[in-house]
Amino acid sequence: MSDAVIELAGLTKAYNVGTPVEAEVLHGIDLSLAQGEFAALIGPSGSGKSTLLNIIGLLERPTGGRLSIGGRDTAALSEAEITALRGRSIGFVFQFHHLLPAFSALENVMMPTIIARGAPDDEAEATALQLLDAVGLKAHAHKKPAELSGGQQQRVAIARALALRPRLILADEPTGNLDTHTADDIFALLREFNRQTACACLIVTHDPRLAARCDRTIQLVDGRIAADG
Amino acid sequence: MQTLLILAGTTGGVAVIVFLTQLITQLQAQIVDRVLGTQPHVVIRPLEEANRRAFDDPASAVVIEPRAQRLRSVDQWENVARLAAAMPGVTAVSPTVTGPAFAVRGQANKSVALMGIDAERYRRIVRMEEYMVAGRFAVDGTRAVIGSELAKDLGIRLEDKLRVALPNGRDELLQVGGIFDIGNKDLNRRWVFVTLPLGQSLLDLPGGVSNLDLTVADIFDAQAIATRLQGATGLTVDSWMQTNAQLLAALRNQTVSNNLIRSFVIVIVALGIASVLVVSVVQKQKEIGILRAMGASRAMILQVFLIQGALVGAVGSILGSLLAFGLLNMFSAIYRNADGSPLFAAELEPRFIVLAALVATGVGLASALIPARRAAKMDPVQAIRS
Numbered sequence: 001m002s003d004a005v006i007e008l009a010g011l012t013k014a015y016n017v018g019t020p021v022e023a024e025v026l027h028g029i030d031l032s033l034a035q036g037e038f039a040a041l042i043g044p045s046g047s048g049k050s051t052l053l054n055i056i057g058l059l060e061r062p063t064g065g066r067l068s069i070g071g072r073d074t075a076a077l078s079e080a081e082i083t084a085l086r087g088r089s090i091g092f093v094f095q096f097h098h099l100l101p102a103f104s105a106l107e108n109v110m111m112p113t114i115i116a117r118g119a120p121d122d123e124a125e126a127t128a129l130q131l132l133d134a135v136g137l138k139a140h141a142h143k144k145p146a147e148l149s150g151g152q153q154q155r156v157a158i159a160r161a162l163a164l165r166p167r168l169i170l171a172d173e174p175t176g177n178l179d180t181h182t183a184d185d186i187f188a189l190l191r192e193f194n195r196q197t198a199c200a201c202l203i204v205t206h207d208p209r210l211a212a213r214c215d216r217t218i219q220l221v222d223g224r225i226a227a228d229g
Numbered sequence: 230m231q232t233l234l235i236l237a238g239t240t241g242g243v244a245v246i247v248f249l250t251q252l253i254t255q256l257q258a259q260i261v262d263r264v265l266g267t268q269p270h271v272v273i274r275p276l277e278e279a280n281r282r283a284f285d286d287p288a289s290a291v292v293i294e295p296r297a298q299r300l301r302s303v304d305q306w307e308n309v310a311r312l313a314a315a316m317p318g319v320t321a322v323s324p325t326v327t328g329p330a331f332a333v334r335g336q337a338n339k340s341v342a343l344m345g346i347d348a349e350r351y352r353r354i355v356r357m358e359e360y361m362v363a364g365r366f367a368v369d370g371t372r373a374v375i376g377s378e379l380a381k382d383l384g385i386r387l388e389d390k391l392r393v394a395l396p397n398g399r400d401e402l403l404q405v406g407g408i409f410d411i412g413n414k415d416l417n418r419r420w421v422f423v424t425l426p427l428g429q430s431l432l433d434l435p436g437g438v439s440n441l442d443l444t445v446a447d448i449f450d451a452q453a454i455a456t457r458l459q460g461a462t463g464l465t466v467d468s469w470m471q472t473n474a475q476l477l478a479a480l481r482n483q484t485v486s487n488n489l490i491r492s493f494v495i496v497i498v499a500l501g502i503a504s505v506l507v508v509s510v511v512q513k514q515k516e517i518g519i520l521r522a523m524g525a526s527r528a529m530i531l532q533v534f535l536i537q538g539a540l541v542g543a544v545g546s547i548l549g550s551l552l553a554f555g556l557l558n559m560f561s562a563i564y565r566n567a568d569g570s571p572l573f574a575a576e577l578e579p580r581f582i583v584l585a586a587l588v589a590t591g592v593g594l595a596s597a598l599i600p601a602r603r604a605a606k607m608d609p610v611q612a613i614r615s
């Protein structure tokens with residue numbers, strides 16, 4: 001599978017290791033996601049969806065098993081390399097928009113580029129404006145997150161996730177807080193970017209309607225993959 | 230909001246430190262200057278002189294007992310003077326013959342200290358020309374210079390005559406060619422300057438001098454130079470630092486307590502900055518997590534908080550220096566000397582501002598260290614999950 005963006009083999013995750021309350025929440029996950037794939041991750045609450053997403057997103061380290069991103073085994077990478085890899089190749093969209101409240105929509109979208117390059121530049125701003133235009137928010141570029149509606153905030157968050165043209169988009173219940181109509185819009189937006197940039201997308205959702213519109217549905221139950229296809 | 234509060238705190242702290250330091254430095258310099266304005270830095274005297282020249286010390290108003298024994302001269306004082314003048318750090322040497330006398334005019338009769346000097350050389354010990362209120366500081370023949378208090382007590386004006394009588398029966402009619410006000414009533418009442426030869430003959434000390442007065446380049450070298458001279462000559466050599474040991478101790482104590490206050494203020498400001506940053510790290514937990522998720526490294530997060538601490542220190546030191554300058558202006562307008570001149574100048578030495586800026590920035594940086602490390606170590610997932 002040379003075009004696999006991510007590859008998990010026998011991946012486990014336990015919390016509070018070595019304490020009486022040690023709990024394994026992921027038990028041997030085997031999973032791979034190809035370039036351009038648009039997959040839904042479903043499962044009951046507490047089944048480990050967020051944990052899995054955070055591990056794939058390099059925010060947490062697995063307890064056991066293997067995780068490769070773009071063909072590179074992440075276990076061998078240093079903290080700094082992990083950080084760099086995360087910034088460059090992964091875009092996050094969270095259930096709560098998680099925009100920085102002190103900055104405008106435009107500045108929020110520029111943030112990953114600023115972090116990666118160390119300083120803002122004209123190109124970063126042009127790209128950010130383009131992305132805001134693509135999510136239909138060009139007119140709101142200079143508003144603070146608090147001045148935007150929930151759907152608009154989530155659009156800004158999607159634009160931010162795309163700023164560095166990542167190979168992988170991880171979205172954890174991106175429509176969980178939105179009404180059905182707005183949720184459909186956001187979902188459509190992700191789908192459109194997936195087609196345009198051929199990035200792989202892994203989207204956690206509770207909505208069976210939305211899951212049905214994905215190429216593939218992975219079901220997680222009690223930390224194990226119960227269905228995939 | 231907290232940033233504003235802690236900025237205000239830092240500003241206040243820096244202001245207090247700069248203000249106190251400037252004030253104390255100035256006042257101490259003034260005190261030392263005033264003390265040394267009327268006395269030599271170093272005095273060489275004959276060995277075992279029982280009777281101290283108490284009138285050297287303007288702080289004491291002890292009346293000198295007439296000496297029981299005859300005045301004694303510094304042995305081979307010309308050689309000693311040459312040796313002293315050749316010593317590194319010594320900038321002036323002046324011979325003085327001095328002894329008790331009475332100033333008489335009409336019925337009035339005042340106890341004074343007759344000072345036989347070479348005006349040209351004595352000027353380099355005590356800047357007499359700056360203290361003259363009438364006439365010039367020059368002695369010649371029987372022309373003399375007296376203090377303003379004595380002039381007032383005896384009703385003497387410039388060019389008036391004044392008789393001095395000595396315990397040994399000699400006397401002389403002097404003509405007052407100058408009146409000084411040295412800022413010390415006792416000295417203004419006691420000092421009567423005449424030429425060295427006249428002093429020598431009146432005091433029965435032909436060719437001799439009772440002491441050699443020295444000026445040194447660095448006033449705080451005086452004691453070291455005195456010790457060296459004592460070793461070289463075997464004579465009694467005293468520095469102003471010995472004669473004013475109490476004053477010096479007081480100044481040192483003041484410096485110590487000032488340092489103590491400064492240390493406390495620095496610690497309090499540092500704790501303030503640190504606690505505000507600790508709170509802000511907790512509050513910004515979510516933002517830190519978001520930034521980390523977007524590829525910000527631990528080092529970047531560390532930097533952000535360190536810079537914040539340093540900025541608080543730097544901006545606080547600038548504002549604090551301005552505030553201190555304002556305080557100095559205010560206080561110098563309020564507190565004035567008896568003659569209406571300001572007690573101290575409302576100026577701020579640039580080196581204090583630079584020092585305050587460096588220290589405050591350093592303290593800000595140091596205070597930010599613990600919170601910044603905490604922020605850098607924070608688990609981004611915790612922030613994002615909630």
Ligand SMILES: Nc1ncnc2c1ncn2[C@@H]1O[C@H](COP(=O)(O)OP(=O)(O)O)[C@@H](O)[C@H]1O
Binds near residue numbers: 025049
């Ligand atoms: N930091 C943690 N320490 C201990 N247990 C945790 C921690 N994070 C998550 N868990 C547990 O792991 C399980 C999976 O959580 P999560 O991945 O959030 O599930 P989901 O996103 O599918 O609802 C839950 O039982 C949760 O309580």
Ligand SMILES: [Mg+2]
Binds near residue numbers: 049050051
């Ligand atoms: Mg979840």
